[in-house]
Amino acid sequence: MFRRRALRRRLAAAGAPSVPDDQLRGLARALDAGPGGTACVPGAALRLPAARAFLHPELRDLAELRRLPLCSDHRCCNPYHFSRLCKPETPPPPYSRFVMDDVKPKEHGESTEDARRTDHERLPTGSLATDGEERPSWESEWCRLAYWELARRVGRQHGVRVRAVDVFGGDAAPGRHGLCLDALHARNDAPQPEQVRKTRAKIGLGVTLSLEGDGVWLYNRSQAPVFVSSPALDAAAARALLVWRVPPAHCLCVFDPGAPPAPAALALPHLGPVDPRSVRISFAKGWGPKYSRRDVTACPCWLEVLLAPPS
Structure with missing residues (x-):
């Protein structure tokens, strides 16, 4: 169970503004439910800090996140209701330019x-x-x-x-x-x-x-x-x-x-x-x-x- 005081400190460290108690309680319940939880937590301003605090510490921008189909509230900040975009490396790594017969199995x-x-x-x-x-x-x-x-x-x-x-x-x-x-x-x-x-x-x-x-x-x-x-x-x-x-x-x-x-x-x-x-x-x-x-x-x-x- 997430304690509200520790949760507030963690969000603040990730750049969150002041969080009302009712919103903090909702986020704590969503975090306790984990990735299988379906409850949305209104609070668009918390979306980026919550994602940084609990899933993606190096996240830079909301544009890197995509809402899961199960999320029904456009204001939701439940970090488990968002997925990070998977981007290819540019340029591709050297091994992707080799044919299979030239590469030994690892x-x-x-x-x-x-x-x-x-x-x-x-x-x-x-x-x-x-x-x-x-x-x-x-x-x-x-x-x-x-x-x-x-x-x-x-x-x-x-x-x-x-x-x-x-x-x-x-x-x-x-x-x-x-x-x-x-x-x-x-x-x-x-x-x-x-x-x-x-x-x-x-x-x-x-x-x-x-x-x-x-x-x-x-x-x-x-x-x-x-x-x-x-x-x-x-x-x-x-x-x-x-x-x-x-x-x-x-x-x-x-x-x-x-x-x-x-x-x-x-x-x-x-x-x-x-x-x-x-x-x-x-x-x-x-x-x-x-x-x-x-x-x-x-x-x-x-x-x-x-x-x-x-x-």
Whole structure:
């Protein structure tokens, strides 16, 4: 439980103005609820100091934050209702210019430097989500989700019609809409490798995928990074087929309808063609030249998002 006196000192150190007691109580309750809390806390002047004090000490400007779909009050200052924009490095790191065969695989874990930055790496990709399941009609769905563990798909495709969908590891909280991975396993008796069980335990609140006016956004709400590959991320990513590292409490636009079209599909013998409207998300574990996992199918828990074709 946050004590109001300590909370007031912490906010003041982050540059907050004087905070009324009722507002301070509301913020304390929101902080106690943590990332899973849904209550908004009015107080726009506290938004930047609260984000600095509890999530992003180096945050410089409100323009670096984006409101999560669950937030319903434009004046809200609950730091857990905002996500920090995930920006690429400029210029890209040297390893992203190497082809895969020229790079030796590295250990599973990331370095301290890796943990502080957004990583993106070159890799091949293709569409695997159908897995023999034919669903030609999209009706009113804007995307479909397919959950995988290593090279085995778990459950059927999950069609999404609501604007924001959660993919999470535990039981659904009230008001959440989405895909509960534990529920998929409740209907599946297949044995799980140890690496799958350990990784699934880290997913927690998972990710939120949101269809918004400027594209499809991914919000990482878990306590571990997620890794994303999308041919539609931007022109550079589309040409190079990069993997992006999205740290906890960060967000990334994974599909921009206003961006230049993705290049024509590539034919990859071991995976099939690249799907320009397919996004892959691996929970906690990365893949690519820097990792021993060269392909997403070696990741313990991952998600494929199939975006509906343009109307």
